[in-house]
Amino acid sequence: MSTEASAGGLPAQWGLAALGAVGLAVAAALAGYAQVHPGDGAALTTLGFSGMLQMKSWLTTAATVLVVVQLVSALAMWGRLPGVRDAPRWVTPLHRWSGTVAFLLTLPVVFHCVWSLGFEDEPARVLVHSLAGCAFYGVFAAKMLALRLRRLPSATVPVLGGLLAVVLVVVWFSSALWFFGQSGYASY
Numbered sequence: 001m002s003t004e005a006s007a008g009g010l011p012a013q014w015g016l017a018a019l020g021a022v023g024l025a026v027a028a029a030l031a032g033y034a035q036v037h038p039g040d041g042a043a044l045t046t047l048g049f050s051g052m053l054q055m056k057s058w059l060t061t062a063a064t065v066l067v068v069v070q071l072v073s074a075l076a077m078w079g080r081l082p083g084v085r086d087a088p089r090w091v092t093p094l095h096r097w098s099g100t101v102a103f104l105l106t107l108p109v110v111f112h113c114v115w116s117l118g119f120e121d122e123p124a125r126v127l128v129h130s131l132a133g134c135a136f137y138g139v140f141a142a143k144m145l146a147l148r149l150r151r152l153p154s155a156t157v158p159v160l161g162g163l164l165a166v167v168l169v170v171v172w173f174s175s176a177l178w179f180f181g182q183s184g185y186a187s188y
Helices: 012-036 052-077 091-117 124-148 156-174 176-183
Strands: none
Touching (some): 012 091, 012 156, 052 156, 052 176, 091 124, 124 156
């Protein structure tokens, strides 16, 4: 494994530092904006759902299902899926498109979280949700940049992809699952 990063011949540590800086900057910018713009709780659109919380919960659930597709397709592409030696050619486009659709599904959610609701720190579930939501976009930005930087350690993209999946699952558990439990859709 080479210690070179991008075309400029910089050490891989600089590429990793850039990923960390971009991720932290994106997460901090979202958290900062949400903090100074507390919102009034009004939905700008519900996209046909009966309310903002219903929209956010169902879109986040759909994105989380697509993250499972992302995980399975990534395991197949990297040769880590049991029983699959060579991934079929359609797995790579499936991985890219399921990720794109999952990301697009999260955009109305984050917009309403940041614009309509703001950053909350009480109760603990909401604080975890706020932090994980901001972290999701920071990790996403870092992963997209990592796909473009050359000569990073080979584990960089899979680690960021796994972290992205974990953070979205935390977002889902701290919001959608909680909402469904409160509204009677699910009990736990």
